[in-house]
Amino acid sequence: MKFAIIGGTHGNEPVGIKTIEKILAENKETLNSYKTFLGNPKAYDLKKRYVDSDLNRAFGPNGSSKGYEKKRSSELTDLIKDKFDFILDLHTTTSNMKFTVILTRIDEFSLKAACFLQKQIPSLKIIVSLRAGNDCPYTSSLANSALTVEFGPVINNVEDDKLIKTMFELTTKLLDYDFGEEFNYEDIECYQVFGIQSYPDQGQWEIHKDIDGHDFDPITYGNPMFCNDSDEIITYKGPNTIYPLFVNEAAYQENNTAMEMSLKTTLANALFKLK
Numbered sequence: 001m002k003f004a005i006i007g008g009t010h011g012n013e014p015v016g017i018k019t020i021e022k023i024l025a026e027n028k029e030t031l032n033s034y035k036t037f038l039g040n041p042k043a044y045d046l047k048k049r050y051v052d053s054d055l056n057r058a059f060g061p062n063g064s065s066k067g068y069e070k071k072r073s074s075e076l077t078d079l080i081k082d083k084f085d086f087i088l089d090l091h092t093t094t095s096n097m098k099f100t101v102i103l104t105r106i107d108e109f110s111l112k113a114a115c116f117l118q119k120q121i122p123s124l125k126i127i128v129s130l131r132a133g134n135d136c137p138y139t140s141s142l143a144n145s146a147l148t149v150e151f152g153p154v155i156n157n158v159e160d161d162k163l164i165k166t167m168f169e170l171t172t173k174l175l176d177y178d179f180g181e182e183f184n185y186e187d188i189e190c191y192q193v194f195g196i197q198s199y200p201d202q203g204q205w206e207i208h209k210d211i212d213g214h215d216f217d218p219i220t221y222g223n224p225m226f227c228n229d230s231d232e233i234i235t236y237k238g239p240n241t242i243y244p245l246f247v248n249e250a251a252y253q254e255n256n257t258a259m260e261m262s263l264k265t266t267l268a269n270a271l272f273k274l275k
């Protein structure tokens with residue numbers, strides 16, 4: 001397998017970039033070949049998520065971009081598309097997500113890679129993206145197989161050494177994986193994203209303390225979701241138990257997104273629903 005490893009798709013997430021620097025410094029022979037890419041060099045210089053538009057929404061037929069990211073996404077497309085089998089894109093989040101991988105592709109190799117990484121760190125959670133299986137504007141659209149790594153919480157522009165070490169360990173293990181092992185997807189837990197929870201339209205609301213910092217904790221009917229300065233509370237009124245992800249992620253504030261919502265299921269079930 002030929003891997004393209006991308007760090008700094010978002011310029012204010014240096015953990016992925018430092019992970020790549022560590023891989024290059026060690027220069028180890030690995031089973032799978034690889035090449036590394038600094039996703040958004042100009043945004044990294046500026047310590048910003050992006051310059052003109054989010055680079056990780058710029059790829060494939062549904063991508064949109066402008067200015068610098070329009071140019072950079074076409075450069076990366078020329079460098080990567082049809083030249084690599086697997087995209088590993090290294091990200092961090094300000095949310096309390098701990099160690100996660102996100103599936104946007106649902107082919108055999110992407111699934112095996114997610115299960116293999118979970119075996120290395122049993123607490124690592126597998127997320128099935130809202131856009132999984134479809135044309136997705138992320139870097140993952142540049143190859144047939146892909147995984148997005150998301151570690152947190154870490155403040156933007158902070159080089160968290162513990163996260164760098166774990167990201168390095170997982171990346172190098174994946175580079176030595178032969179994709180031979182079979183996994184039973186009925187036994188593998190995942191979180192399937194089904195929607196976005198925006199902040200309420202009227203008034204000034206904050207995410208309730210029972211949810212803020214509690215990514216992956218269940219929310220059931222009647223649990224508080226939002227509160228305001230007058231101690232008013234908005235509760236969850238849906239029928240299903242849901243699991244919040246990317247709660248209060250700094251980058252989502254510009255879109256008025258409070259969190260993503262997911263259901264806890266098995267990979268087998270998630271794949272069935274996507275068919």
Ligand SMILES: [Zn+2]
Nearest residue numbers: 010013091092
């Ligand atoms: Zn990111």
